[in-house]
Amino acid sequence: GYLEKDAIRGNDTFVTFDEIMKQAVQNEVDFVLLGGDLFHDNKPSRKTMHCCMEVMRKYCMGDRPIVFEILSDQAVNFSHSKFPWVNYLDSNLNISIPVFSVHGNHDDPTGADGLCAIDLLSCAGLINHFGRSRSVEKLEISPVLLKKGNTRIALYGIGSIPDERLYRMFINNQVTMLRPREDEDGWFNLFVIHQNRSKHGATNYIPEQFLDDFLDLVVWGHEHECKIAPVRNEQQLFYVTQPGSSVITSLSPGEAVKKHIGLLRVKGKKMNLQKIPLQTVRQFFIQDVTLSEHPDLFSPEQPNVMLKVMAFCQEKVEEMLEEAERQRLGNSLTPEKPLIRLRVDYSGGFEAFNTMRFSQKFVDQVANPKEILHFIRHREAKDNIKGKETPPQNENFVINHITPCRSKTVKALFVFGTQFKIFWMKTRSIKGMKVIVRILHLPSDVQSRLYKATGTLSVSEKNE
Ligand SMILES: [Mn+2]
Numbered sequence: 001g002y003l004e005k006d007a008i009r010g011n012d013t014f015v016t017f018d019e020i021m022k023q024a025v026q027n028e029v030d031f032v033l034l035g036g037d038l039f040h041d042n043k044p045s046r047k048t049m050h051c052c053m054e055v056m057r058k059y060c061m062g063d064r065p066i067v068f069e070i071l072s073d074q075a076v077n078f079s080h081s082k083f084p085w086v087n088y089l090d091s092n093l094n095i096s097i098p099v100f101s102v103h104g105n106h107d108d109p110t111g112a113d114g115l116c117a118i119d120l121l122s123c124a125g126l127i128n129h130f131g132r133s134r135s136v137e138k139l140e141i142s143p144v145l146l147k148k149g150n151t152r153i154a155l156y157g158i159g160s161i162p163d164e165r166l167y168r169m170f171i172n173n174q175v176t177m178l179r180p181r182e183d184e185d186g187w188f189n190l191f192v193i194h195q196n197r198s199k200h201g202a203t204n205y206i207p208e209q210f211l212d213d214f215l216d217l218v219v220w221g222h223e224h225e226c227k228i229a230p231v232r233n234e235q236q237l238f239y240v241t242q243p244g245s246s247v248i249t250s251l252s253p254g255e256a257v258k259k260h261i262g263l264l265r266v267k268g269k270k271m272n273l274q275k276i277p278l279q280t281v282r283q284f285f286i287q288d289v290t291l292s293e294h295p296d297l298f299s300p301e302q303p304n305v306m307l308k309v310m311a312f313c314q315e316k317v318e319e320m321l322e323e324a325e326r327q328r329l330g331n332s333l334t335p336e337k338p339l340i341r342l343r344v345d346y347s348g349g350f351e352a353f354n355t356m357r358f359s360q361k362f363v364d365q366v367a368n369p370k371e372i373l374h375f376i377r378h379r380e381a382k383d384n385i386k387g388k389e390t391p392p393q394n395e396n397f398v399i400n401h402i403t404p405c406r407s408k409t410v411k412a413l414f415v416f417g418t419q420f421k422i423f424w425m426k427t428r429s430i431k432g433m434k435v436i437v438r439i440l441h442l443p444s445d446v447q448s449r450l451y452k453a454t455g456t457l458s459v460s461e462k463n464e
Contacts, residue, residue, distance in 0.1 A: 001048030002040040002247050008337060008367045012282055013040070016246045017282045019333070020261055022061040024097055027263055028066050030148060032097055035221025035243060036160055036194035037104030039117045040126075044107070049120065056126040070182075071152075072145035080132045082123055086144075092349035093125045100144070102131035103287040104161040104194045104221060108240060118400075129158025131192060136165065138174040145180055145187075150269055156215075157192040159224070163204040166195060170210040177212050188266050189214055194221035194269075197242065208233050217241065217264075217271060225254035228262045230273055240272060247282050251341040251371065256286045274399055282367060283338035285320040289313070290378075292348035300349030310353060314361065316342050317372060321365055337367040347378035358376075365404060 003009045039048065066088045070077075078084040088095035101118055103109065109116040109132075118265050121127040133139050143154035156177055169175050180187055196205035197220050210400070211218060215238040217230065226244030234238060243262055248255040259281045291298070291309060297307040310343040317340055324338040340362070346352055352375040363369045 001042050001051075002249055004045060004048055009282065010333070012280075013247045014055070016278060016280045017052065018055050019278060020060075020246060021055050021097075023261060023263075023276055025059050028064075030066070030099065030265070031146075033105070033155075033192065033219065033264075034099065034101035035191075035219050036246075037106045037120075037221065038101060039107040040249070042107060042110060043115065049117070053124065053126060056099065056121065056333065060097045060099060060126060061094055063094065068146050070144065070145060070150035071147050074144075076142045077130055077144045078128065080134075081119075081129065083123070083125070083429050085349050087130050088267070089123075089124045090125060095125070098128055100124065100128045100130055100155065100157075102157040102161040102192050102194055102221070108160050110123065120333040130155070131159045133159070133161075136183055138176075139166075139169060140176045140178060142178050143189075145181070145388065149423065152187045153181075153266060154187040154189045155192070156190065158194070160194040163196050163200075163206060166206060167203040167210075170206070171309060175210075177214075179214070182408045188269055188271065189216045190219065190266075190331060191215050192219045192221065197223050197334045209234060209235055209237070213237055215383065219243065223254075224249065226257050226259050228260045228273070228275055230271075239271075243251075246281065248282065248339060251284070251286065251339065251368070251374070253286055256284045262307075279333040280335070280337045283324045283328060284337060284341075285324055286341040286343070287316060287320060288345065289316060290343075290345040290347075291350045300351075306353050309344075309350065310358060313344060313358065315340055317362060317366075321362075334351065335367070337365060339368050340366045340372050340447065341368075341374060342372060343374045343376055345378055420437040 002013050004013070006012075021032070038052070039178060044052070053288040054168055070086055070089070074085040074089075078086070083090065084092075086098060086100045086458045087093055103116045103118055107117040109119070111170050116129075119128050122129040130144055131141070133141075141156050141158065143156045146153040161169075166175075166218075177191075190371065191211065193206065193211075197208075199205045208218070213236040215236070218240045220240055222244040223242050224245040225242070228244065230239035232238075244257070244259060245255075246259060246261075259278045261278060262273045263276055265274070289312075291312075294312070297312060297391045298305050302308065320340050320342075321338070328334045328338075344352075355370075356372045359369045359372060364371060366372060382445070396458060
């Protein structure tokens with residue numbers, strides 16, 4: 001429902017949602033997995049809710065048999081629901097494609113009843129809302145256990161939580177992912193999370209290293225840039241796929257990356273993720289220009305500099321429009337008018353001009369005529385501002401709460417001064433009070449260096 005009232009872009013989200021669900025049918029998927037933020041607004045409009053239900057009813061209901069089983073206790077997986085079982089096993093519903101989703105930060109639970117927009121879809125039998133927790137201090141995640149043939153998937157999820165709070169829960173060791181009792185290592189462990197992945201501040205993101213290393217694939221929601229090809233986290237040895245949003249909501253470079261959905265095939269512990277490009281997503285082109293880099297064309301002192309700059313900008317926009325048209329050729333599903341953004345760095349004595357008249361020229365050709373141009377001043381070298389984190393040295397810190405993870409990796413909480421930090425370490429040796437660790441996660445560039453550390457060690461559980 002993003003920009004649903006916009007005359008040009010108003011239907012974009014609905015059209016693309018339709019395309020995605022149509023792909024699910026055409027590819028005969030077993031189920032659809034959403035990473036949260038199905039809705040843009042916490043209280044979606046009647047039109048948005050109606051469009052969404054229409055698409056889901058059209059594609060997700062029918063006689064096609066569902067061939068996977070659920071082995072976990074559904075009353076636990078869907079305990080917050082009035083109908084705590086998966087929709088396709090409801091005898092009053094005829095589901096052909098079950099949809100599983102966690103909630104995002106846009107459509108998170110609110111109000112005294114703690115309901116969110118996808119709970120309405122859940123109550124209507126169209127969606128299976130999982131990854132919901134009651135406590136704000138502690139998370140215990142019970143996976144939905146799925147089985148088809150010899151392949152078994154343990155599906156974990158955490159619906160969106162404020163990043164700082166979840167960060168703190170991880171630091172305090174309050175996030176537990178429960179493992180299946182039988183044949184723990186025989187499962188493909190799939191985890192859906194909806195949090196900041198890129199670092200916005202010290203604690204308002206979730207480092208991948210916080211996540212358990214028994215996972216096989218992490219589906220990272222929330223982030224809009226499509227980085228869907230699974231990337232291996234070399235420390236945790238799992239893969240991360242970031243599908244990105246299906247609609248462009250900000251005119252920033254990350255959104256200009258071609259949008260895809262993923263068709264995930266899992267067999268035993270093996271997986272393959274096929275990228276499927278979305279055809280209906282509006283094109284978006286963004287370009288940066290720095291006026292001071294073109295002394296041959298204009299300089300701030302010239303009497304008619306503004307006209308020259310305008311003509312220059314116009315030329316750049318026209319270039320992007322031509323490129324958009326070239327790429328759109330032969331694809332009838334792609335909307336005609338692209339999104340265009342030109343970021344103009346006007347530092348060095350230039351003046352910004354009124355964009356109204358400029359926009360008029362493109363009013364029939366672009367989807368965002370009012371916001372084509374964005375004037376910016378030379379960006380400061382931000383790197384110098386950030387302070388560097390100091391790695392723990394040989395003194396005055398305490399390691400406690402060591403928990404064994406896998407083989408020689410341990411998770412430890414360092415306390416030095418009043419600072420709390422959690423680090424993942426490869427243990428070289430734990431002998432008495434001496435610990436030699438290789439620190440695997442540090443926020444700055446000191447990563448992966450070997451530190452010798454001596455301190456007071458209190459081991460809550462013995463490693464190895
Ligand atoms: Mn989000």
